[in-house]
Amino acid sequence: MIQKSEIETKIKSALSGFLKVEPSKIKGNSLLREELGLDSMDTIELVFELEDNFNIQISDDDIMGFKTMDDVVEYIVKMTNENK
């Protein structure tokens, strides 16, 4: 089973890839849009990378629920567990 910390690391790495933010500055409660500056295109890119990385499908409705880093991590944990 994929560890939560591993998921976090992967998401931070994906985020820092296209945001001008150091991975260490991304906290669990960081607001994706307001604090990290994700615009809608950044979000779509993030989702694309997550789908690829974790071999999951993320629906448009689910994307709307991503407010913080933790939301994304929890979502991926749930999805990867469902996929087992």
Place this chain on the structure above:
Amino acid sequence: MSKRVVITGIGIVSPVGSGKDDFWKAALAGKCGVRRITSFDISNYRSQVAAETPNFDLHDYFPDQKPNRLDRFAQFSLAATKMAIEDSGLNLTSKDPYQVGVCMGSGMGGMVMGEPQLTDLIHTGLPGKVNPNFIPIVTPNSASGQIAINFNVKGPNITISTACSSSAHAIGHAVDLIRWGKAEVMIAGGGESCITPAVFAGFCSLRTLSTHFNDRPERAFRPFDRQRDGFVMGEGAGVLIIESLEHALKRKVQIYAEIVGYASTSEASHMVIPEQSGKEMVKTMELALADAKVPLEDVDYINAHATSTPIGDPVEIKAIKLLFRHHAHKIVINATKAVVGHTIGAAGAIAAIVCALSIKTGLIHPNINYEDPDPACAMDLILQKVVEKKIKAALLNSFGFGSNNATLVFRRYE
């Protein structure tokens, strides 16, 4: 009376050097950027050479830019724009942003990142793996859009895609926009990067590329030479800052040259073969000179379209002879494509930069690889050496697939 339009800034990314100084030094030295292709496995292709632009890194120009949001042609265009703006001394923050526009050319759009999205989808059958950036990067106007976004210029934002003549048309249209009072300053030019497996294969299949010089890449692009056997693809970008003369005079800036004439016509003849009598090319040049109000005998330099194809080069020379008659042999003619390859949507812009620099410096670069003059193209002043000349007026020809022609006329500003 319509406004006079002058060139005040130059930016270039090319296989033989980026920045106007490095590029011009290389062109005058007779350098050639053609090499064996290294960006993908070329071993099964009929043609195996191209002029690739080595060591380009967008972050050298825009440290914070996300490269995955721009395909290579748009990255080239953005870098060339930065150089051109710096060269022109234009302070964009003090300008009304709606008075500065962008008009760029691109023949193929974002193929370097775009093409693998298509080929991978065919391969995998997985639409979910198509990158969300695919559409914004593949569109030919992504370069003009990125330029506007990065420099906050809000005037007309146009992209012209007329294959190999795209950026000559883009510059011509930008000139017209200033003449018509739609903008005071235009960022005009073109960018292209499509030396990619499928595009290259397409040009190979069209039998337009040189195949006899795969072992001697630097000799493959040979305009007007008897042994020419097709063009060689290149990549790069050329950008000019053009503005109304009164605007330039107010800013007290250097003026490279004046753009005095432009014509755009269709041969309405054939998608890829030029009309063989040359009368259509004559017409385009004639209209551009009439627009410029420049008499034939004032033209002393022509930057020819000259793609080094067996069919194309003689038609252009025939047209020049038909139009200029006895004066034709007094005109220095060269082809910049032999230096940088055929950069498709950037070709007209790079040639325009050459016209501007030739007028400004009084030096015309050699027509390289012209070792065995083809009698069908022979002219007195196609030369393999640098020519020193105080140019009065220069003419640039740019012809494109789709049966379309463009001619620009430049004059020394005095």
